[in-house]
Amino acid sequence: MLIEEDFKAIYLNYKIKEIVPFLKKLTPKDKKEVAVVLKKRINKEWGHNTISVLAALACCTTKEEFGKLSPGYYSLPIELIEELFESYVPVWVGESYPFLSEVDYLKVLEWEQRGYFRLNDEISASLLSSSLLPADQLDSYPVILDSHIWFLFEYECSVTARSRDVNWKDTLKILVQNNKIDRFKVLQSSLKAVNLNFSKEHNTWFLELFTSLEPSGHEIVDLQEELFLIFHSTQSSLFPGVLKIIHPVITEKKIKTEEFLQAVAPLATLSTKNIINPLLQSFEKIAGIHTSYSEKICLLVMPVFLNKDKSVQVKGAKIIAKYGDFKSEKLGEELKLYSGSLLSDASILLEQFVVKKETENTIGKSKESVSWYTPEVILPIDTVDDFIFFAPRIFNHHESYYSDLFLDALIRFNDKFDEEHFNQLEPAFKAALALKDTPGLHHLWATFFINYGLLKQKKKSNILSEARLAFPDLDNWVQKRTPLIFKGFHKLLSGVFEFLKQDNNLPLLSVPDYTPCWITIQNLVDKLVVYQQKKEQPIPFDLQIALLRTRKENLAEAEKYAKEKLSEEYVDLLKPVFEANYFKDHYQNVYLNGSFKWDFSYRKIHKWDRTEEIPQIVIQMENRKELPKNADFLDHLFNSFHHVSDDDLIYILYATPYFSGSVFGKKYNETLSNSIYQYDIKGNVRFFDAWMKLNVPFQPVHYLFLSAGLFNKGRTFSGMAFEALVNRAVSEDFEVQTLGKLIGNKIGFEWAPVKRFTDGLSDLINLSIHHNHVFEKLLIAILSAVEKPVFNLKKLLELYNELITLNQSEADKTIFDQLDEWGKQNNLKKTIHQIKTNERKTI
Structure with missing residues (x-):
């Protein structure tokens, strides 16, 4: 109890000069007693101050115990800590990053040299990286440039941090330029750091460091294995940078071509153009120099035919057409696997490689839609x-x-x-x-x-x-x-x-x-x-x-x-x-057949610093608040039922399966009226699936709901909408022109990004001959409703061009006026010329 009273007297009277002498004379038993006092008092009755921090440092037996009692001051009493360390240093101090990070990095090195503790490699990396010392101070201690600086490449730390005047990328470049550290070791360590795959920011930073040092062709060749290894990373955003680094030396004698091709083979299956394009450039460069790799490269190119981007397919087809042997059975057999996904221009380039069969054999010819749902008998409860x-x-x-x-x-x-x-x-x-x-x-x-x-x-x-x-x-x-x-x-x-x-x-x-x-x-x-x-x-x-x-x-x-x-x-x-x-x-047709009117307008979204206007389509629906006593069930249906849960909405739908227009109208207005802020996607998925199980004819409001799904950013809902399009498109009662006009109006109003729709439809081409013809009609209706050029209109035109080529059709003359007008834009001229003349690319 005497120790406790002495400590309380020092703390409560803030006798700062007495705390270190007091702590120095404590026995291990006394320290436990002081630690108990701290646990009882700190954060309850007492606040933190210099005395409590020093006492915690001296009396805690583990870094975890100290972490609980220490407040983590920004400025520690360094002079008093040094005075304490002259006679006693806790065994855990060298392993406590939270404590050491509050001390100047150079001071920590000074303490280490005095023998107070020994830093481990990871803490050394963390302390150095967070210090952000300028280059001219990094030779203060030999250990910094001899070992600590290389730990930055080996451990996940704050090397990517920067202050206003200092960042590690510039600092390392200065050290290399001044020959303070080995240039090749920095290049090699940067690539090894990327392959540690700690985080996206970490990996990108080290690849940028490597590039900023402008490695020579000789250095790139010497480091090729480390570069190839990056292609196995889960972070695909690194690949364009690595391909750009390797491309200038890809045909050098010392490049291990076989290892490169093996490393990049999976990349051809990716859809990102900034990866595919440089990859194909590298393939073509190798095939042009090393003829022994021609067939292998042609085989590696094949997966790009799963990509629905026409320009990508054409580039791949040109490589095969130029460097492949059309007599090769291996190439012919492999191409057969991709024949269903080949777009017309690529197909024309490769026609000599594939023995053509009847179109009906390569494209499904079934006109019937697959049933969405098979009804089952509902048996009553027997007992x-x-x-x-x-x-x-x-x-x-x-x-x-x-x-x-x-x-x-x-x-x-x-x-x-x-x-x-x-x-x-x-x-x-x-x-x-x-x-x-x-x-x-x-x-x-x-x-x-x-x-x-x-x-x-x-x-x-x-x-x-x-x-x-x-x-x-x-x-x-x-x-x-x-x-x-x-x-x-x-x-x-x-x-x-x-x-x-x-x-x-x-x-x-x-x-x-x-x-x-x-x-x-x-x-x-x-x-x-x-x-x-x-x-x-x-x-x-x-x-x-x-x-x-x-x-x-x-x-x-x-x-x-x-x-x-x-x-x-x-x-x-x-x-x-x-x-x-x-x-x-007995009822208005608008409720019976779902032919509600809808308006294009703009919705104001107020944000903290601005107001945003977003395009929307809202269905006009009138509802009565009261009904007469003799009102029928449909009177109740056709009037207000806002804020109804998804389960209840499905039950309502199943109570009136032929008259679901008002139900869809309410659901659409509440959750899908604009493409930016769409709500309750899971509910919409369940509701849409429940409706498709009914297998009843589409009403106008159903086309509106379907169109929202086709443009939806949620993959599940979008996928279901395109599945519904495939299912119903070949039905005789499906009005593809109605859907197409609606989609075209939405595109023209810039209600949603065109790419969401074109990406989904591209995957459906060649499902069957009949689907291709229906999709052509859909595109004609869409284009006829687009009154002015919009962003990514080219993708729609390319899709239409592809369909008329597959269907061996002429361009529909009802859209010629629009094509002539759009053809004035440079980026559309070529595609529109192909559409109007049926001209196809040849080698």
Whole structure:
């Protein structure tokens, strides 16, 4: 306790002159006692000062312990520390970078020379790099230039740092110029540092250092193996620089050509032009000098034909055409593997290398689209035990038809449930209770089920008693701000609830027969027969949803079947299915066919220092806030349902599969109206996939949604959109001109970068002959809608040129006026001339 009191007296009275003598006389036991005091007091009662730092330095037994107690001062009491070190130096000091980094680097070297500690190599590199000493101070101690400076190349440190006047790149160059350090060793060490692959910044810095020293051809040849090794790096941005360094000496006698070719072989598969172009230049230079490598180089060039850039393919084809032997079976066989991806100009250059087959053999000729989704039969829940097992799933599973099966089974088994069954349903009630704070349809299902349990269970369980306080009565679920579409589903559930109260076990009409949501007219008729026999009327919203989900197939035969089974009164219930204009007489066409108007405009985005205007397309949709009491389900659908979750949106979509335009319109406006700020990409992917599973005709608003996907920067959504284009493009009801005009308008308004679209479409060329012709029509429609030259218009024109070449078509005369106007621009003249004259490049 005496030691503690003495230390407190020194600290609290700030007796700075007494602290070092006090610390010098402490025994190891005393130091532990002082360390305990520091741990108790520092950062709680006491603040840091010079005394606490010196005490921590003397009394901590590890660098980790010191790190916790030391504040990391910018300026340490160096003179007092030196006084302490004269009699005691902690064994861990030489390994503590946080401590040593607060000391001047030259002072640290002075301490090391005095024998206070020994620095390890990595700490030496870190201390030197962060010191940023100018070149004229680096010979203060021989150890700096003899060893420490070379550690900068071996360890990850702050060598890339710079101050206003000093940076290591300039410093090392000065040392080399003044012959203070070996030039060749710097060059070699720089390349070895790159191959350590610490970080992108680190690697780039050392390659720039190497280049800045302007290595001679002789030096590059001597260091070729280190340069070749960089091609194995994961950082492809290094490759252009290395290719540029090697290119001038690539045909020198001492260059190991075989090793170079082996190192760069994978680069031909990359898509980046600033890598491919210098690589092809090197290949051509080698092939021109060393004829023995001609065939190997031709084989290495082949992967560039997977690249959809025409200029890249042409450069590769020219190398093969010039240096390859067209009689070589090896080259011919290898080229066959790439025949499906060869663009027309490259194909013409290489025609003597490949034995032509019928076009139908090389390009798929199927006109039929592959099915996006195969529907499956939905089987009802057979027994009460199955229902008990199934019930919890509707509250945590996303299959939309689960809630329909749940309601159907509840009605059928309602009069069979006893008290024990309700006890067994407790997991389902728990799952429902867990949704007490969630919005949307899941909360509606939970409210319905909780209210059902409260209605039927005689002795209320603890779960239901708790749920009674957490959920409203079903009648009171609807609030003023509840979206109208939710109110529609609420009316359905209210009708089902009345059935359950009355022990009415008539079949639920809106339960799908097969996925994702379809009802067959025959099954619907058979269910209505039961209602007819009992002289009952269906729940209005149950019937309406059932009619909306009914698949419109073989309607003449289905109507005949209905008239055989049902009286005129019940056949009349099916008018919405059998009468083609039924809905047209009741609702505006714009909602039925999704032909909403949309406007191009600019959206202002306010940032902290500026306001940005971005182009957008917004769909015009009017909604009523209130509906009459006799409003039908479609009235609820066609009006407001903002802020609906993705799962709920899919359920809404599957309730009205033929009239999804308003659903798409709301989703588009909220998440896809502009190409810069697009939201909820995962939700859009799920929603779009759910819609494609329906396999129903596109409406105008669907083309708008698809076009947003084709331009989307998210690869998943973009990939799905192009997959949908491939799937539907060959369908007879797909209006490719509508999509093309819309895309052209977006491009003309500069709504999104052209390259996003052209990159995706390029990958789809040659899927089939029919696809090629459809894509040609798509490009004509796009180009006809582009009124002025835009950035990357050349890519669109090159794509069109490629398609008319493959399809052996003439350029469409409807776009000649635009081509003439665009042809005034130098960068477009050549491509437009090819389009209008069908001229193709030849050797």
